[in-house]
Amino acid sequence: MDELLREMIAWLGFLSRGPVLTQLLAVPALWLLPGALARWGWLRGPLRRRPWQRGLALLAMASLALALHAGGQPSALLAILAGLLAGWQALALVPQLLAPHVEAHAVQVLTTRLLRPLFLVVALLLLVRLLDNPAVLGLIPLGTWVGSAMTLGSLLGALLLLYVLIMGMEPPTAAVAWLAQRFLGISDGSRRAMAVILHYAVVGLGLLWILDRLGVNRTALVAVAGGLSVGVGFGIKEVVSNFISGLWLLIEGSVRPGDVLIVDGEACQVRRLGPRAAILWRDRDNAELLIPNQTFFTNATVTYTHTDSLRRCQVTVGAAFRHPPAKVISLLERTAASVEGVLPAPPARAFLLSYGDSAIQYAVRFWIASALDNTSTSSAVQQAIWQSFGDNGIEIPYPHQVEISQRGQEPPGSAPGR
Amino acid sequence: MGASKPLRRLAVLVAALLTGGLVGCGVLAPSRRSPGDNELRGVVFLAMGIPNDETIDTELMEGLKVRLAMTLQEFHRIHPQAQVQLQLYSEDRLPQEARLRGAAGTSPDLLLVNDSTAADLHQMGLTRKVRMPVELLRRLDHAAVRRHQSPTGEVSSLPVLLLPQLACFDRRRLPRAPETLDALLADAGRGLRVGLPLDGFNLAWTFGSLGVASSVEELFAGQPATTERRAALGRWLDWLKRADQVPDLNFQLSQSQLVNDLGEGRLDWTSCRSTHLARLRQDLGEHLGIAPLPAGPGGLPTPLSRQRVLAFGRDSSLEQQRVAEAFARFVVRPLTQRNLALQREEVVPVISSLRLPPGRKGTLRLLEFRSGDLQGEAMGRVVSRFLYGDLDQEGAIDGLVRTIQAKPLRP
Numbered sequence: 001m002d003e004l005l006r007e008m009i010a011w012l013g014f015l016s017r018g019p020v021l022t023q024l025l026a027v028p029a030l031w032l033l034p035g036a037l038a039r040w041g042w043l044r045g046p047l048r049r050r051p052w053q054r055g056l057a058l059l060a061m062a063s064l065a066l067a068l069h070a071g072g073q074p075s076a077l078l079a080i081l082a083g084l085l086a087g088w089q090a091l092a093l094v095p096q097l098l099a100p101h102v103e104a105h106a107v108q109v110l111t112t113r114l115l116r117p118l119f120l121v122v123a124l125l126l127l128v129r130l131l132d133n134p135a136v137l138g139l140i141p142l143g144t145w146v147g148s149a150m151t152l153g154s155l156l157g158a159l160l161l162l163y164v165l166i167m168g169m170e171p172p173t174a175a176v177a178w179l180a181q182r183f184l185g186i187s188d189g190s191r192r193a194m195a196v197i198l199h200y201a202v203v204g205l206g207l208l209w210i211l212d213r214l215g216v217n218r219t220a221l222v223a224v225a226g227g228l229s230v231g232v233g234f235g236i237k238e239v240v241s242n243f244i245s246g247l248w249l250l251i252e253g254s255v256r257p258g259d260v261l262i263v264d265g266e267a268c269q270v271r272r273l274g275p276r277a278a279i280l281w282r283d284r285d286n287a288e289l290l291i292p293n294q295t296f297f298t299n300a301t302v303t304y305t306h307t308d309s310l311r312r313c314q315v316t317v318g319a320a321f322r323h324p325p326a327k328v329i330s331l332l333e334r335t336a337a338s339v340e341g342v343l344p345a346p347p348a349r350a351f352l353l354s355y356g357d358s359a360i361q362y363a364v365r366f367w368i369a370s371a372l373d374n375t376s377t378s379s380a381v382q383q384a385i386w387q388s389f390g391d392n393g394i395e396i397p398y399p400h401q402v403e404i405s406q407r408g409q410e411p412p413g414s415a416p417g418r
Numbered sequence: 419m420g421a422s423k424p425l426r427r428l429a430v431l432v433a434a435l436l437t438g439g440l441v442g443c444g445v446l447a448p449s450r451r452s453p454g455d456n457e458l459r460g461v462v463f464l465a466m467g468i469p470n471d472e473t474i475d476t477e478l479m480e481g482l483k484v485r486l487a488m489t490l491q492e493f494h495r496i497h498p499q500a501q502v503q504l505q506l507y508s509e510d511r512l513p514q515e516a517r518l519r520g521a522a523g524t525s526p527d528l529l530l531v532n533d534s535t536a537a538d539l540h541q542m543g544l545t546r547k548v549r550m551p552v553e554l555l556r557r558l559d560h561a562a563v564r565r566h567q568s569p570t571g572e573v574s575s576l577p578v579l580l581l582p583q584l585a586c587f588d589r590r591r592l593p594r595a596p597e598t599l600d601a602l603l604a605d606a607g608r609g610l611r612v613g614l615p616l617d618g619f620n621l622a623w624t625f626g627s628l629g630v631a632s633s634v635e636e637l638f639a640g641q642p643a644t645t646e647r648r649a650a651l652g653r654w655l656d657w658l659k660r661a662d663q664v665p666d667l668n669f670q671l672s673q674s675q676l677v678n679d680l681g682e683g684r685l686d687w688t689s690c691r692s693t694h695l696a697r698l699r700q701d702l703g704e705h706l707g708i709a710p711l712p713a714g715p716g717g718l719p720t721p722l723s724r725q726r727v728l729a730f731g732r733d734s735s736l737e738q739q740r741v742a743e744a745f746a747r748f749v750v751r752p753l754t755q756r757n758l759a760l761q762r763e764e765v766v767p768v769i770s771s772l773r774l775p776p777g778r779k780g781t782l783r784l785l786e787f788r789s790g791d792l793q794g795e796a797m798g799r800v801v802s803r804f805l806y807g808d809l810d811q812e813g814a815i816d817g818l819v820r821t822i823q824a825k826p827l828r829p
Contacts, residue, residue, distance in 0.1 A: 010503040013461025016735045019523035074523030074733065130522045133515070136506045139476050151476060 023078035147217025165206040173198040192257035245293035260371040262302035304371035311371040318359030320395040332364040335388040341377040343367040358400040459499040465526035467509035527734040527742040533725040536575040545729040548573040575727040580766040583721035586690035587707040595709035606667040613676040613688040618797030629716020643819040
């Protein structure tokens with residue numbers, strides 16, 4: 001590392017060259033200039049807006065680079081820096097361009113975790129190439145690790161590859177899973193599980209390949225892993241346990257992205273099964289719950305989506321004693337079946353539950369396709385019942401209580417003075 | 419949109435750091451050099467071209483550092499405020515990289531490259547002419563300097579070391595290298611596997627051994643193809659024909675292929691360049707034999723040496739130019755030349771008068787034409803057609819004369 005530091009300090013020697021200095025100082029100066037002009041009131045109209053100011057600054061840099069080039073002066077450094085700034089600004093447009101076609105979360109992951117970091121790496125390499133030979137800088141030794149002579153290049157290359165594998169392999173593995181779904185007819189949940197398993201497999205194999213490429217001594221690696229396992233047993237066992245639980249859940253298929261589970265009495269959808277925790281989305285309040293994977297492994301879990309995604313819902317209602325139960329039951333079944341979102345098969349069924357104090361209690365049970373639609377569909381069914389009971393002269397009675405008292409005698413339980 | 423504030427802050431920070439750093443480094447501040455202070459200060463960047471057949475790896479870097487450490491340390495001892503920063507590039511990529519860096523104003527101050535690369539760099543306008551005292555240039559090998567001299571006397575690069583052509587052989591098959599062409603053919607007749615290059619540049623050593631060097635030089639100098647000069651070319655072609663008929667002697671188009679074959683045990687003797695020695699040592703170890711190329715009835719061989727030259731970048735500041743020129747003068751001073759030559763047995767100093775231990779320079783005689791003038795490949799094609807019987811001797815001589823007289827002019 002000392003050697004790299006020495007090389008980088010030596011690059012300051014380029015600052016003794018006038019043209020290099022001019023180009024380097026021009027970039028921040030021209031970048032700040034439009035803002036300053038706007039503050040002093042020298043820019044009017046749309047030029048007072050930030051995006052226009054940035055465009056103006058880039059235009060000024062490009063013009064200066066062209067002028068320097070025309071005058072036979074070096075200008076590539078300025079042109080490259082301006083190009084990089086323009087590229088960075090253009091990256092901000094990617095989410096807007098992709099928004100109609102790709103879901104927002106995927107776009108955010110793509111830009112923040114892949115495109116921007118890769119852009120920075122490419123920019124860094126490009127700038128270093130103007131000062132030195134990056135390939136030779138990569139040969140700077142960093143010492144011997146696990147039996148392998150490590151160089152700066154091999155280490156950075158390995159880290160970059162690993163990063164790209166982890167961040168960049170998600171879309172390809174998702175595409176393979178999508179193809180598998182098309183050809184094999186697997187469910188959505190299985191497709192998502194397959195994508196995650198494939199992703200983990202690719203990252204795992206990639207990691208082994210990277211270690212092999214680095215020349216890491218396998219025997220030493222096994223020995224280190226053995227030693228670490230003791231530490232893992234005490235220190236990060238929760239993390240490992242969650243990771244293994246997550247993998248097992250995916251392989252077993254008991255919890256998969258897209259599944260609907262009941263957590264604390266609320267239906268939640270599994271958004272993502274991460275290496276440590278599952279991310280669940282709760283419809284009621286749009287909350288995201290992070291639940292450690294091992295929770296599903298050790299606790300009983302209620303799911304609506306293991307074999308199918310149908311849910312059977314129930315609505316209860318009371319009808320006055322004077323209405324014949326058969327008529328009410330038939331009306332309830334017809335009413336539920338007519339509501340949008342209630343599946344025609346299996347058919348809705350109504351039951352007489354009990355004879356209450358003031359009404360006969362009925363229940364209507366119906367099936368819906370998506371477990372998360374329980375609340376909205378139940379609400380729609382109850383509204384339809386109110387309407388159809390009204391249309392058919394069926395009374396939903398208020399609670400009735402008969403109070404009998406004798407003259408001069410207080411009802412039992414009443415306190416004096418009330 | 420949210421990125422604007424951080425970017426603006428970054429721009430302010432960069433501007434402040436740059437200005438502060440530059441003032442701190444004395445770049446923007448008035449020169450602190452007092453009158454009469456001739457101390458050299460600053461960093462110069464020395465880009466070194468690595469031959470294309472060598473891989474730039476950690477081992478090569480370590481080897482280079484060891485070899486150059488003494489020279490760089492000695493220079494630093496004399497000029498403690500000056501620093502020479504080494505940067506390595508593959509020789510074939512160097513012009514492209516120098517062009518890119520030149521466009522940004524960050525090209526190296528010095529380039530230590532082969533003569534042909536230096537000529538390319540100069541032709542592309544990436545290096546400036548050498549500004550050295552005439553006395554210093556006079557001390558150097560005349561033929562070596564002349565290769566880089568324009569008709570107006572401007573020198574495009576400064577020769578630093580000569581990398582001669584040698585004979586390389588496998589000691590397990592041949593205890594002692596043949597000293598004459600006849601001995602070489604006789605050994606090949608007895609089963610010694612000999613490889614010869616089929617291009618004019620790498621075969622030029624035989625001009626001297628066969629006594630035709632002066633005729634070839636005269637033809638290059640533009641003199642007419644007299645009967646005598648044609649007869650000389652005929653003698654050279656005769657010998658090539660004779661050699662071609664020896665069963666275990668083979669001609670190959672590529673010098674690099676010959677070296678590969680020697681390293682992998684498919685050949686026992688071949689001509690080689692000193693740049694190949696590192697690779698051959700790796701392959702053959704202690705079994706690698708090195709010797710002068712064979713002499714002949716016409717005298718000593720006349721190998722065309724490759725040169726390592728220093729070229730000067732165009733983007734250096736005045737201070738960097740001073741340091742670069744001081745370093746160049748330092749490298750071609752007799753003591754440094756002697757040290758460099760003794761460190762690396764395969765290189766020859768560029769100072770003609772330098773006395774080396776016996777046997778080091780006796781076989782070297784440079785031809786008086788520039789390497790760029792010799793149309794090596796074109797001559798090789800003529801020889802090849804002659805050896806395959808596609809051309810008779812007269813036709814081959816005509817072809818050679820045409821090739822020599824159509825030589826390209828290089829600056």
